[in-house]
Amino acid sequence: MNPSLPVAVVGSINLDLIATAGRLPTAGETIGSAVLSEQPGGKGANQAAAAARLGGSARMVGAVGDDASGQRMLDALTAAGVDTADVAVLPEPTGTALIVVDREGENQIVVCPGANSRLSLDRVEFGPEEAVLCQLEVGLSVVLEAARKAQGFFVLNAAPAMDLPAELLDRCDLVIVNESEYALIPALATAKLVAVTYGGDGSAMFEHGRKVAEAPSAAVAVANTVGAGDAFCAALVLASRNGLDYTRALAAANAVGAGAVGDPSSQPDLAQLSHYVERTAPATDAL
Template sequence: MTSSQLGSLAVVGSINVDLTASVARLPGAGETVLGGTLQRLPGGKGANQAAAAARLGGRVRMIGAVGDDSDGQWMLQSLRDAGVDTADVWLGESATGTALITVDAAGENQIVVCPGANADVSLDGVSFSPDEAVLAQLEIPFEIVTALADVAGFLAINAAPARPLPDSLVRRADLIIVNENEFALLPELTGARLVAVTYGADGAALRRHGREVARVSAPRVSVVSSVGAGDAFCAAITLALHAGWADDEALRAASAVGADAVTHAEAQPPLRTLHSYR
């Protein structure tokens, strides 16, 4: 694959309905904050990353699960509208997953996820091409993520929400993506093959076998919401590195994509093709 082409990507992960309350400030423990506005939008880390990757120009399919309900049909149609192949999304017995999100005026957020049908994600009957990248997160059963080590070609893991990772998975992954807080919670990543670490407004870095090999600053933008920024970054860095882009070029483009994402309220924002962020 040449650096002018973006390859195929299979995203294995969560699909949720996002119920987002926008408020002036986040509530403290036991506190009620009035004056919020409520939005109901497509979400889930897996679906967010799949939608972003498709809008960036990748050939993307989604592997996940939704409920056999109206929300599930809505999520499937939303993914298709973004250009994602949904043939491998299961209809689970539980209701479609839901995320309860609060976002303040500075774009900071608090999130509670009710997994629902995401607990039903399965790889039964799913096959992967050797030249297809696979991107997974940790909002689905962990045994599904670890099983990818035996079937995926290029394997990227967004280790969020953070949880301990077995050495076998850390050694197997071609790319692990975390934010600075997750990186601090996962000391096992020190010796990983390649780790992308995001630092919010301070940019991002790539670390290869524990040594920093690239670092970029983040473009300065007006922040509306940071909910979808990390997922957009994950999609971009996976597509770019799988396509053979140089470390600094891939990191710079992914950081620009993440910065673009925070200027939108939704977790699945409109994005340009990845090449336009280079």
């Protein structure tokens, strides 16, 4: 395996303000006795950090504010091994996510995009061997531009769910969504390749709406689900680029996601991708 294949992540960088409570509030309800924490986040930054920790050669294309939070986000990405040369520092506040997490790890999230809404791909180029991974926490026009500029493998994590232009879907070599997003985006039913996650029920791969592979998820104690999907995305991109078949790529990505669920951080520490591939290999592979 060569997990160090280059990955460029185009997306959001946020400061996560996380309130951990016994349960999620209902509309108009106030819940006390929560515990507040701050940590680096944003779907783009989480995916870039995961890709780097899994052994990928990851760079981040994004934007932060010219403030203390922005510097903290850059420091966290650098510490994870991510190239931040293409992260713009803008005269805007750094994006912030307000997150409530319950004892089961379920969450509610409100995102204030800040500098993310000013992200530009001017002077950003992508190499032919570089996988490009996007999400939808930045402007759709930016994602479309990234799709047009990408020369190689292009992946969209279609979250949060929204209607997607045909041009964008046609360019995607792989789309990654959870089961709710899959239901909310009807066009995915005919997309060329879609990976769908089902939480504790694992994940599956669909070609033009036909299930072609699936893999179960490992049981794990849940600490925080915020970064699990992002870790899954990074792992699936790297596993796919390493030539693993759909079932083995999904199994490895499920294992990475399970490891992330057990970590309270949105950007958890992870082992090298080969560790998860070996751990989920069929018994016959060891013979």
